[in-house]
Amino acid sequence: MQDRPESETTTDERHSSRVSFEVNGTHRELTLDNRTTLLDTLRERLGLIGAKKGCDHGQCGSCTVLLDGRRVKSCLVFAVTLDGRSVLTVEGLAGPDELSPLQAAFVAHDAFQCGYCTPGQLCSARGMLDEVARGWPSAVTDDLTTPAELTDAEIRERMAGNLCRCAAYPHIVAAVRETAATT
Amino acid sequence: MSAGAVGRAYPRLEGREKVTGAARYAVEYPVDDVSYGWAVPAAVVRGRITRVDAAPALALPGVLAVVHHGNAARLAPGSDRELWLLQEPVVHYRGQFVAVVVATSLEAAREGARLVGIDYDAGPHSTVLTSDHPGLYRPDHVNPSYPTDTAEGDFDAGYAAAPVRMDATYRTPAYHNNPMEPHATTAQWRDGRLLVHDSNQGASSVQATLADLFELPSESVRVIAEHVGGGFGSKGYAKAAVVLAALAARQVDRPVRLALTRQQLFGPIGYRTPTIQRVRLAADTDGRLTAICHDAISQTSTLHEFAEQTAVYTRSMYAAPHRRTTHRLVRLDVPTPFWMRAPGECPGAYALESAMDELATAVGMDPVELRVRNDAEVDPDQGQPFTSRNLVACLREGARRFGWADRDPTPRARRDGRWLIGTGVAGSSYPARARPSSAAATARADGGFLVRINATDIGTGARTAMWQVAADALGVPPERVEIRIGDSDLPVAPVAGGSMGTSSWSWAVVRACEALREKLRNAPDGVPADGEVTAEVSTEEEVGGQPMLPRYAYGAQFVEVRVDVDTGEVRVNRMLGVFAAGRVVNPTTARSQLIGGMTMGISMALHEEGVLDERYGDWVNHDLATYHITGCADVERIEAHWIDEQDAELNPAGVKGIGEIGIVGAAAAIANAVHHATGVRIRELPIRLDKLLGLSALA
Numbered sequence: 001m002q003d004r005p006e007s008e009t010t011t012d013e014r015h016s017s018r019v020s021f022e023v024n025g026t027h028r029e030l031t032l033d034n035r036t037t038l039l040d041t042l043r044e045r046l047g048l049i050g051a052k053k054g055c056d057h058g059q060c061g062s063c064t065v066l067l068d069g070r071r072v073k074s075c076l077v078f079a080v081t082l083d084g085r086s087v088l089t090v091e092g093l094a095g096p097d098e099l100s101p102l103q104a105a106f107v108a109h110d111a112f113q114c115g116y117c118t119p120g121q122l123c124s125a126r127g128m129l130d131e132v133a134r135g136w137p138s139a140v141t142d143d144l145t146t147p148a149e150l151t152d153a154e155i156r157e158r159m160a161g162n163l164c165r166c167a168a169y170p171h172i173v174a175a176v177r178e179t180a181a182t183t
Numbered sequence: 184m185s186a187g188a189v190g191r192a193y194p195r196l197e198g199r200e201k202v203t204g205a206a207r208y209a210v211e212y213p214v215d216d217v218s219y220g221w222a223v224p225a226a227v228v229r230g231r232i233t234r235v236d237a238a239p240a241l242a243l244p245g246v247l248a249v250v251h252h253g254n255a256a257r258l259a260p261g262s263d264r265e266l267w268l269l270q271e272p273v274v275h276y277r278g279q280f281v282a283v284v285v286a287t288s289l290e291a292a293r294e295g296a297r298l299v300g301i302d303y304d305a306g307p308h309s310t311v312l313t314s315d316h317p318g319l320y321r322p323d324h325v326n327p328s329y330p331t332d333t334a335e336g337d338f339d340a341g342y343a344a345a346p347v348r349m350d351a352t353y354r355t356p357a358y359h360n361n362p363m364e365p366h367a368t369t370a371q372w373r374d375g376r377l378l379v380h381d382s383n384q385g386a387s388s389v390q391a392t393l394a395d396l397f398e399l400p401s402e403s404v405r406v407i408a409e410h411v412g413g414g415f416g417s418k419g420y421a422k423a424a425v426v427l428a429a430l431a432a433r434q435v436d437r438p439v440r441l442a443l444t445r446q447q448l449f450g451p452i453g454y455r456t457p458t459i460q461r462v463r464l465a466a467d468t469d470g471r472l473t474a475i476c477h478d479a480i481s482q483t484s485t486l487h488e489f490a491e492q493t494a495v496y497t498r499s500m501y502a503a504p505h506r507r508t509t510h511r512l513v514r515l516d517v518p519t520p521f522w523m524r525a526p527g528e529c530p531g532a533y534a535l536e537s538a539m540d541e542l543a544t545a546v547g548m549d550p551v552e553l554r555v556r557n558d559a560e561v562d563p564d565q566g567q568p569f570t571s572r573n574l575v576a577c578l579r580e581g582a583r584r585f586g587w588a589d590r591d592p593t594p595r596a597r598r599d600g601r602w603l604i605g606t607g608v609a610g611s612s613y614p615a616r617a618r619p620s621s622a623a624a625t626a627r628a629d630g631g632f633l634v635r636i637n638a639t640d641i642g643t644g645a646r647t648a649m650w651q652v653a654a655d656a657l658g659v660p661p662e663r664v665e666i667r668i669g670d671s672d673l674p675v676a677p678v679a680g681g682s683m684g685t686s687s688w689s690w691a692v693v694r695a696c697e698a699l700r701e702k703l704r705n706a707p708d709g710v711p712a713d714g715e716v717t718a719e720v721s722t723e724e725e726v727g728g729q730p731m732l733p734r735y736a737y738g739a740q741f742v743e744v745r746v747d748v749d750t751g752e753v754r755v756n757r758m759l760g761v762f763a764a765g766r767v768v769n770p771t772t773a774r775s776q777l778i779g780g781m782t783m784g785i786s787m788a789l790h791e792e793g794v795l796d797e798r799y800g801d802w803v804n805h806d807l808a809t810y811h812i813t814g815c816a817d818v819e820r821i822e823a824h825w826i827d828e829q830d831a832e833l834n835p836a837g838v839k840g841i842g843e844i845g846i847v848g849a850a851a852a853i854a855n856a857v858h859h860a861t862g863v864r865i866r867e868l869p870i871r872l873d874k875l876l877g878l879s880a881l882a
Contacts, residue, residue, distance in 0.1 A: 049211040050204020055445035059807040090204035114642030115201030116412030160816035167782030
């Protein structure tokens, strides 16, 4: 679902690159302006509008996606660095017409209001749960010699990079807690 | 019969779209031949533009146009000069938009914006609000249409004669709304008609504003705002982005997507004015207030007057025979302040509810009991009984839930290691208003119903609430009802603002559904035999004919903080609010909204501050790394409750509105808790670490 004809998107061929990477399991090959971020590539070239632009400076977390399984702020990633890499966005968290347990928990706990930060929260939470599974500590982990227990304080700290002006925070924590406990 | 949908906890109707990334916001609609606009802010505070050099930008591959005062389409003056954009070579504040670069890619538009050369003839400026500014004046009214000053009894005499007096000045900084979705628009012109997908809190009002500015009949303008990524007041009316996008699209004769950057949201789209508030309270020795005075100073711009109604909260909150409130304003070389969640009530309650806490200390009384003692059954301002006033019930219920009863009032009496622990309370109130609206209800032969109203869901749950209200009004299970909102082609409706969306819209929805049922009175099962039957109504007459009565929602906010004795770090251990806001349509979305307001109160008290550089004439912290808002790790335990409240003098759904009351009083409760923890009274928000440093030396 490409928004625009490719012929028009390249502003200057000397400053563009051919990039080949995977998005939500689909192989993509694009010629991109070297200045293009992953976020703008997703939104403006691939029609994947789930990742949101809240600040474009890596300060709000609304654009969080998973890059080779790790959460990144896609507004800070230049698309030309993506050759051979794999991106997962909110659109790829579950199959068509399905919700992942995390998405279902977000709905059940009303873990959003306006919904603008939500795709970033979801991708961040997905990446965060994986970090916990790998035993990565956070700033509030007391004991670094044993795997961190996913307390509410741990969830709050680990989700602190994703701002929500509606302040659905306690419900986000509840949704993540429930997902971690049941999956 | 009532299907009983109202009062039940339904998940949001658009929840699935929002968690799958399918929900489309303003610049996310597929559009053929789209181009991108990037706004260019003025680099001086005040002055004249002497030259615009577009050539370097136009030389970039992909740049289509540089739109500025010299070539932009002419706009009608309109009523808000902030929107008369790219019309004159004059700069009224730093950051005012003076050009837009349009290009075939975001990257080219952004680089082009950097390359536009603008020369200015800059003049001196005044951007700092002070209590003795020579430009202080008395506005004709305050937002939206309250009297500027009020007086009853003889404050000076009453104050002088009282045995207990307190006199303190409180200050709040500029606060910036910062919805997560920036102000953003996709604009398309076709055959002289304008279509915009826009992020706003009321598509009907944006439609009217665009029609005025571009001198079009309103039916030639369509505004769609299906999903809106928050507003908090800043998207209450048309703002710069939609006007710039429409101008740019006209210039290049193709669709334009234009989103303001995060940095550009700090000013040009409005903000909460800084305030300087002097509060004087006098009481007899058992805590009964005898005199109340609240003098508020705030700022506006040279372009448009916005007068924050800061002291209006004090007019109706507590009773006393001698009372006075005043508002003074200064026109500075700054962007025009505008609505931010509970304009007036929010900063005003910080001052008054802090002052009440200081008075409680002065008379040696529990701050909950002090508020109970000064409760009013008759509105001190209007002289009529409140339609319902459950402030005391909220205070009592909150105290019970919070465990207030055993509180030792002595400041700095509780300590846990390095943490000083304290608790605080504040009252809360917000007017319960309604505006006229229209709505349409349609019955289909298949037994389904469609309800249409140009309401806006900015995250409040409005879509879901109206669906529930419609189901009950139609007397059918909600599964048979479809609701459509967020499009100016739908029946005209007022903005999502002033906590009056639900009251106004539900009123029209109920009346439309009633009118439809009347039309279908003789139809078997209330369903048309074939085709469709529609009823469309306006509540203009009914709402306009409603008697003027004091209608308010109330609340009580309780907070426990801990303050690091060495660093001055303040953490909110727990926060509990109890509210009386009429009928609650959807407990799930209502709780979220109240908690959201309370959390924004934490943010106001502890984190947010627009820091002005006088030389630069602007805030220096205009991004989310330097302008802090409360994050996930800052909210440890927060609860919102409500009491059952019936009020027959409101509206058919019996609602009072809950969008704003959650923030009112929240910052005062936190400041009062910090005082209880530390013995230090902070009268200038936010409560930063440096204002509490030296606590260990006090030990």
